[in-house]
Amino acid sequence: MAVTGILLVLFLIAHMLGNLKIFTGATSFDHYAHWLRELGAPLLPSAGFLWIQRVGLLTAVLLHIGAATILAMRARAARPVRYAHRKKVRGSYAARTMRWGGVIILLFVIYHILDLTTGTLNPVGDPSRPYANVVADFAPERWYVTAFYTLAVVALGFHLRHGVFSALRSLGQQTPGGEQRARLVALVFAVVLCAGYLLVPFAVLTGLVS
Numbered sequence: 001m002a003v004t005g006i007l008l009v010l011f012l013i014a015h016m017l018g019n020l021k022i023f024t025g026a027t028s029f030d031h032y033a034h035w036l037r038e039l040g041a042p043l044l045p046s047a048g049f050l051w052i053q054r055v056g057l058l059t060a061v062l063l064h065i066g067a068a069t070i071l072a073m074r075a076r077a078a079r080p081v082r083y084a085h086r087k088k089v090r091g092s093y094a095a096r097t098m099r100w101g102g103v104i105i106l107l108f109v110i111y112h113i114l115d116l117t118t119g120t121l122n123p124v125g126d127p128s129r130p131y132a133n134v135v136a137d138f139a140p141e142r143w144y145v146t147a148f149y150t151l152a153v154v155a156l157g158f159h160l161r162h163g164v165f166s167a168l169r170s171l172g173q174q175t176p177g178g179e180q181r182a183r184l185v186a187l188v189f190a191v192v193l194c195a196g197y198l199l200v201p202f203a204v205l206t207g208l209v210s
Helices: 002-024 026-038 048-078 090-117 130-137 140-170 178-205
Strands: none
Touching: 002 026, 002 048, 002 140, 002 178, 026 048, 026 130, 090 130, 090 140, 130 140, 130 178, 140 178
């Protein structure tokens, strides 16, 4: 679960950096999007790299969900009889956040693909005009899209905070005082990544990008 989570986090970082190129202007952003489609040519067909990436990400997501399911089943099997009384602990909140957060993220990914990948739900929906697609998507009159995007990113932040902490501990970060450092690293990383993703929709919403 930690390994697949790391692969997904690396994609999130790259995707966020790519999104931020929108602040360099329409020409630069469109050029970047077209470059991604032609990356690997002539060895790969047009959009070949993107399809390899999509298949890899789908595999990582399915393995990640499968690992989460297996761990949940093992935890339940380890304690088949419920506690008569169980005081609330920090971990229980994190676990609940991971569950509903994962559902929100999954629903958002499906919407995001239909919106900015296939263009089915996008007002412009023109693959040759990615900048225009993004601006139309988060236009002020479509505030509900920005609201849903914000909800998904916040859920992602909670998911990352707990997930990065757990991954650091699972992969050997066990030195004295390491738990607090791991929590701090996870929190800072989650906040920075969320801020990076939210910059674009709110820049469009407020007219900074148009």
